[in-house]
Amino acid sequence: MSVDTREANRRLNSHAGQAPVWLFGYGSLIYKVDFPYIERRAACIRHWVRRFWQGSHDHRGTPEAPGRVVTLIREPGAVCIGMAYLITPAVFAQLDVREKNGYLRFATQLDLGNGEQAEGLVYIATEENAAFLGPAPEAEIARHIAASSGPSGPNRDYLLQLAAALRELDAHDPHVFDVERHLVDLLARERSAGGS
Numbered sequence: 001m002s003v004d005t006r007e008a009n010r011r012l013n014s015h016a017g018q019a020p021v022w023l024f025g026y027g028s029l030i031y032k033v034d035f036p037y038i039e040r041r042a043a044c045i046r047h048w049v050r051r052f053w054q055g056s057h058d059h060r061g062t063p064e065a066p067g068r069v070v071t072l073i074r075e076p077g078a079v080c081i082g083m084a085y086l087i088t089p090a091v092f093a094q095l096d097v098r099e100k101n102g103y104l105r106f107a108t109q110l111d112l113g114n115g116e117q118a119e120g121l122v123y124i125a126t127e128e129n130a131a132f133l134g135p136a137p138e139a140e141i142a143r144h145i146a147a148s149s150g151p152s153g154p155n156r157d158y159l160l161q162l163a164a165a166l167r168e169l170d171a172h173d174p175h176v177f178d179v180e181r182h183l184v185d186l187l188a189r190e191r192s193a194g195g196s
């Protein structure tokens with residue numbers, strides 16, 4: 001079931017002032033930067049892992065056939081590498097629309113490298129949201145992604161672009177790279193079946 005978190009995020013917004021805010025991106029926010037920012041830095045947050053466990057009814061799937069996109073799941077000791085953007089609070093109006101299918105803004109501690117830390121915000125789709133799909137084996141997630149598409153394009157592009165962006169960041173993410181490997185195998189099998 002799809003969900004709309006725009007109103008909840010507006011109410012949650014504790015950054016109504018003018019001071020710039022750090023936003024941590026770990027999914028499409030790493031590679032699809034269609035919003036203005038003041039500064040961008042590779043960053044990480046602790047005790048979270050990236051998982052393709054969130055349904056996408058509005059970007060990489062449809063209400064009838066949701067795709068799969070990433071969210072963060074708590075895991076003590078884990079490190080999640082992504083990209084931090086320093087933005088003005090006004091930009092959240094645009095981002096809340098983009099992330100409206102289940103993502104809420106949470107405060108988090110960001111590690112900006114060189115020992116620098118900052119308070120920031122991160123969009124997380126928790127398991128309480130109606131669009132949450134939950135865990136599945138990586139091969140099954142890859143099959144699901146291969147078959148899904150939505151207004152923002154094929155679900156496979158989301159996965160392949162995210163995996164490429166993580167490699168550029170030198171971020172080894174076994175879950176994402178495993179799903180990617182299964183998808184690449186699947187596409188190769190489809191191509192050879194189509195060509196024979």
Ligand code: SIN
Pocket residue numbers: 024025026027028029030069070071099123
């Ligand atoms: C994020 O990228 O930080 C949130 C999830 C997404 O938009 O893919």
